[in-house]
Amino acid sequence: MPEGDTVFLTAARLRRALVGKTLVRSDFRVPRYATVDLVGERVDEVGSYGKHLFIRTPRVSIHTHLKMEGIWRTYCVGERWTRPRVTARLVLATDDTEAVGFSLGKVEAVPRAQEHLVIDHLGPDLLGPNWDPAVAVERLQRSPDQAIGVALLDQRNLAGIGNVFRSEVCFLRRVHPATPVRDVPDLLALVNEAHRILSEAAHSPPRRELVYGRQRRPCQRCGTAITVRPLADTTPASDRITQHERGIYFCPRCQPPPG
Structure with a gap:
């Protein structure tokens, strides 16, 4: 998409x-x-x-x-x-x-x-003139137990991220996509990272992906093979995002699983 x-x-x-x-x-x-x-x-x-x-x-x-x-x-x-x-x-x-x-x-x-x-129901637009990272953080924190990789796709939290950029954001912040929102070490930094890379893609295309689409290829930081996994959505069926089980790409070494 x-x-x-x-x-x-x-x-x-x-x-x-x-x-x-x-x-x-x-x-x-x-x-x-x-x-x-x-x-x-x-x-x-x-x-x-x-x-x-x-x-x-x-x-x-x-x-x-x-x-x-x-x-x-x-x-x-x-x-x-x-x-x-x-x-x-x-x-x-x-x-x-x-x-x-x-x-x-x-x-x-x-x-x-x-x-x-x-x-009206959407979160702040990552590429809009009134982008507000504090609002995005507040909205993400409304579902503290939700996996960050799922929460980033929810346009009610912040608008503009899809499967490519949720993979890239989690990789750049060294956060496993299954990590609950409440356990993300620095949620504001993650939101700012999302704004930075989406802006880069919009204003200086093309942008080369670091992990997305690189299944079984070496991580550009540590050399470990990149993995892709579906990430289940735990939100009520009526609120689920279309195609929420699309695979998310990550490095199992740079992004250790939660717990």
């Missing part, structure tokens, strides 16, 4: 392509919004919050979430699309540009005044 840096960079690309321009076509290929017509609307802003992306006109905020397979592409008008047309779920066109959202996990059009309802 794309993480906060990917959505941040996607927003920047769409901002360059759309902001200040008037829509000459809007095609919502989802039943609930199929009749929405934004022709004549000017694109004021494009922004992101965690893994959520917003394209804003004066009256409507177009909210999309990439989920597992979604992607945005921009084309010159008349240019051939590089993805199957049947997978397009949203098309926004100006006089010279087509922005196409393929395989988007979520598409909705909400009144600008109600946009906040989409993200």
Whole structure:
């Protein structure tokens, strides 16, 4: 699943392509919004919050979430699309540009005044202008017995981390991903590390992963083979994060298990 840096960079690309321009076509290929017509609307802003992306006109905020397979592409008008047309779920066109959202996990059009309802439940955005590490720490501490590797994926704690960055953060802080939140030696330092590496990925791409995807390859600190394991979620079923049992990568020597 794309993480906060990917959505941040996607927003920047769409901002360059759309902001200040008037829509000459809007095609919502989802039943609930199929009749929405934004022709004549000017694109004021494009922004992101965690893994959520917003394209804003004066009256409507177009909210999309990439989920597992979604992607945005921009084309010159008349240019051939590089993805199957049947997978397009949203098309926004100006006089010279087509922005196409393929395989988007979520598409909705909400009144600008109600946009906040989409993200009110989320923790602070790691890449946002109002990032507050103290709030992220406080939210993580609400579930002290939860494994830190699971807690980092919960967007209600801090928004923008996915499977790649939870592995990287735990490795850099030498914390085993199964360590309960209450036993993490320096939770603020871990949160600041998350902010640092996500910012690095967003502002100076590409970033080379240290442990993610390196199963059985040597740890770059000690040479021990990197391990990948599923990390069970103990939160109630109604609150579980989609794909919460995806493998998390760690070094069994640099990140000894709790207890």
